[in-house]
Amino acid sequence: MSAFWLVTIALGLAILGFVVGRGRALSHAGGDSRDLHSLPNYYGWNVALTSLVPALGILVLWALVQPLVINNSISGNIPDTLVPEGSTLSLVMSDVRRVADGLDLAVAEGALSAEDAQSMRTEFTNVRDRLAEVGVALGSNVTAGTLAAAQDYRSATYTGNILRTFFVLGAALAGFAYAFMSTHKELRARNLVEAGVKVLLVTAASIAILTTIGIILSLIFNTVQFFRIYPASEFFLSLTWSPSFGGGSELGIWPLLWGTLYISLIALAVAVPIGLFAAVYLSEYASPSVRAFAKPLLEVLAGIPTIVYGLFALLTVGPLLLSVFGRDGVGIMQAGTAVMTAGLVMGMMLIPFVSSLSDDIINAVPQAMRDGSYGLGATKSETIKQVILPAALPGIVGAVLLAASRAIGETMIVVLGAGAAARLSLNPFDAMTTVTAKIVSQLTGDADFASPEALVAFALGMTLFIITLGLNVLALYIVRKYREQYE
């Protein structure tokens, strides 16, 4: 039974449970709700939650555990002789899964009967051709071992799904029966429901932890796999990036890191002065009406999706720069996509980020410090330069670091605006590429997930994750440590 129907049945059971649970409690109390321990609805909720929540919990757990168990048991059964030279077990497993998915599709479309799919032998049937008929393209011919493993895989999945149906429905019915039978007028239904709801609240809050764990595990797991088939020293020390899916690629991270840092540097060089001066002007000089008009307009820049900036870089800023610095002008720019293009546009995007963060910090400097400075005869700009900015400095540094982490993690602008060539160059009008852009290019398309060229994206992702996380933590630390505490 599909997950959709299981959820529907469990939901139906829960609604039924609410009605009958409430009814049973009331009838126990002889129809007088004053004799009940809790309000009547709580008895209904009790039955509904007890039948629904464990069932859904099992369903979710099952979705996570079943692939693990099946993968392990099938790959344990694959003999080493089946793994061809130069290939890995995980490659064979992805073949097995593809064949199994193909067989599923063939059965679903009626091209094969369920029995035929399980009894098929490579000696008698060309599996590749049969699957091609239903639109499943396989890269190579299916060996007998792969087919057998795929058939095992299918039967294990089938058994797993039957067990899942059994356990989920069993949990729903058992919860329903237990809660229904225990319903009587003395039952402390409110306390039970509130305890249950609290568990749900804690679970929801823990999803943040689960997401972090998911990110870290998926990065680490694939990065380790990458370093198993590609030497880590090359990745960290090589100065060349030239992936080729045919093999023999050099995957050094330095050209990408350099591109990332260069573009971020240009972006910050645009965003920090403009953002900072804008924040100072808005908080110290601007009249309330100017502030009410300019601040939201600047923040519109932050609300525009990055794909828009990417297109703007590719189609407007790039050609514009090319007409000035290109062959007809200064002659140092080869194509519209370059470090400068991406950096300028990214700087535009970061202006409101710097300005609104600094604005908040400048506003937090107490008025008494300004008044003191004016009282000593300082002008407004002297007050800002010598009193307000030093007081706000830790916060401003924090804001700049956060902006830097945004710039480093930015993807769409560099994918569209920075070009694709990985090179170490000092010319800001050269096309370069970044960590994020290469993650996208290595993981899109029909890449084989077990090849080093695709897996390198996870190592790049790991690098990116660590750098941005480090910058964020540093920013928080600086803000906390050096913040002046005012009354």
Place this chain on the structure above:
Amino acid sequence: MTDATLDTGGERRASHGSLTAQDERTKRRNRAEARFKAYGIAAISAGLFFLCVLLVSIITNGLTAFQQTFIEVEVFLDPEVLDKNGNRDPDDLRKVSTFGYNPLINQAVFDKINSFDLDSPIEDPKQMRNLVSASAAATLRDSVLEDPELIGQTLTYQLLASSRVDGYLKGRVSRESIAEDKNITVEDLDLVDQMVEAGIIAKSFNWSFITGADASESRPEQAGIGVSMLGSLFMMFVVLALSLPIGVAASIYLEEFAPQNRFTDFIEVNISNLAAVPSIVFGILGLAVFIQFMHLPQSAPLVGGLVLTLMTLPTIIISTRASLKAVPPSIRDAALGVGASKMQSVFHHVLPLAMPGILTGTIIGLAQALGETAPLLLIGMVGYIATNYPEGVASGFMDPNSAIPAQIYQWATRADPAFYERAWGGIIILLVFLMTMNIIAILLRRRFERRW
């Protein structure tokens, strides 16, 4: 400053002729003041200038996508070609591919030109294919398959002009730019000029851009954003259905129930870190967990929605906590005072009062998710041509689709510049959606915001 007065004190005092005249130093300080202020104004103007340039280039480049060039011709649906057996059997009709229809269209355009007595060196009706979109034959074929009785009649069709002709009318293609182009010649353009004057070719509003499906690389004139809009819509359903309840539940726990301990601290650190993780990393997570590990279908709006949910959760949690915090403690105390349990005070009193703020935050989070592109690239919502409408609700969630920003990205990376106009047009549509959502959020805040 004290040093300065000490050093030059005597001299300065001597130079003070009058209180009404400013001395050198005051003038210098005032100049510095004016300069500093000017920097601020320049910075603000630069920011606003960037915004204006961005909006102007979006609008000037994108508005043309909402107009499309059509050719109005009378096509004779020749029974000799379309139905050789003469029995109008749908199976026989289906055997005639679009190649069978092309000569009819070319002939029709050619006849139309001759009927207007236009002066053109083109003798061969076949060359008319430069003017008409490759999709025109499919349009004709579909209408014939729908109603076989049309065969033998002469009908008036509004056929899509080819993308070069469309570009010429919109100023994207010029006589110089087509020197290397095999798809159109200068004679064709001369002819187009005359056809425009005769009223055969005209631009009209392009509904199929808003409702239609993406088209293959070779026919940009046919590409529309409708199907990927549906993809985005299904994704937003998933995001809303998951992130609102989970986000609200997590915020209620952290704001109202969580004890001050390590576990709570750990959750809070996680949430603030997740808010700063680059979106592409969420794409990697989606690829590794949902597609590689759980084997959910690639390119499906369900997976896209799940990834975007994880990405928007921190935003929603942060704004929800702020609006829960804004509800004054007296409300809670009053509820507890009349005998409500802690849970009742939260769900019956605090939550309803915080609801407008929560909804505002959710809408802003949804708007952010709607415009996000990078994670969608990794879970395969590009490279797929969104040509089919989903057949129902279930297939809407599970079948491969694209999303508005992913579709824009795809058009931006195609070789034919005619797709750029579509990409800008797509951006206008995306921004209209975002603006609407933000305006709703602002109105909600204005209407329901309470100051305690």
